[in-house]
Amino acid sequence: MEMRRSFDLGAEDEEFLTTYERPWETIIDGSHWVLIHDFTVPKGYNHEKVTAAIRIEAGYPNAQLDMVYFYPPLKRIDGQPIGCSDAQQQLDGKIYQRWSRHRTAANPWKIGFDNLGTHIFLIEEWLEREFEKCPAR
Template identity: 55%
Template sequence: MNQNKEDKDTDLEDLEVCAKEGRKPRCVRRYRIRIDKDRYIVNLSHMTGLQLLEKAGKCDPTCWRIHQKLKGGKLVEIQPDEKVDFTTPGIERFVTTPCDQTDGSAPRREFSLPACDVDYLNDENLRWELIGAPGNGYVLVNNFPVPKGYNHSVVTAALRVETNYPDTQLDMVYFYPALQRVDGKAIPALAGKTIDNKSYQRWSRHRTPKNAWRPGVDYLGTHLVLVRHWLEREFTKRP
C-alpha cells in the first residue's frame, strides 16, 4: 500500500497531522506515530513508554528515555509503565534521549555479593545494583531480557537476598514493569510488591524438593537460569 492510499484510509489516523491541524485524533483501528525521525503504524490506541521505546528499537529503559512532544514544543517525559492515549489532542511526536543507568551516579552497592555472583553479572553484561541489606535487600538486574510472548522485551528483575545467603536460598522473582501475556491469557500466582519505591510484580515460583537449593553449588547465576525457565514454561504449561 503506498503512502497516498494510506493517507486516505479512514481507519488510519496520523498523530502529527492531527496536532498540526489542531484537531483531536479519531478513535480508529490504526495510528501513525513518529518516534524521532521514523514513522510507525500501530494497531493500538495506547502504548506504554517502554512499548514506544521497544518500537524504536531502544529496548533498555535504563539507557533511554522517551518524551512526547506536544504542539507548541513542550516535551513531557513518559515513564516506562505510563500509558499514552493516542486520542489525546496535541501529541505531535515522540522523542528519545539517551541516559546512563543512574542519571550520572554510580550504581548502588549497598551490600556485597559473593564473588561468583559478581563475576556472573558482569560476564553476562547485565546492569545491576544492590539495595538494602541482606535479609531485606535486593539485587536489581536492570536489563533482564524477556522471551517473546510478553508485553515487554526487557524488564528489571529483582531478587530478594536473605540473611546467610548463599547458604540460604534465593526464591521467586519480582519484575518491573509488570509482565502480561500478549495473547491475553492470565498468568497465575502473581502479587504486587513495592521495591525501591516502584510497584513490582511478584512471581510466586518455588523450588520443589527434587530441585532443592544446593549450598555451595547454586548461586545467583543458577537462580536466574531458573527464572528464565519460569518465563518460558508459562507458554508450555498454558499454550
C-alpha cells in the same frame, strides 16, 4: 545512571553478574535486593526488557533464593493469565510484580552449587515455561 552498591555480594555472584552483561545494583529496602536492569524477556510478553529483583535472603548462600519480582509488571500478549503473579511488592519507589515460583523436592537448593547465577537461569526457565503451561493461542 550510576549503579548503586549498597552491599557486597560474594565474588562468585559479582563475577557472574559481570559476565551476564546487564546493569545491576544492590540495594537495601527492608531487605537486601539485587536489581538486574534490561533483563531480557522472551517473546510473548508485553515487555521485551524489565528490571528483575531478587531478594537476598538472610543466610544466603546457605539459604536458598526464592521467587522473582518484575518491573514493569509482565502480562502475556495473548491474554492468558500468569498464575501466582498477582501480588505486588513496593520496592525502590516502584510497584513490582511478584512471581511466586519455588524450588521443589525434585529441584532443591544445593548448598555449595546453587547461587545467584543458577537462580537467574531458573528465572529464565520460568519465563519460557509459562507458555508450556498454557500455550499461546
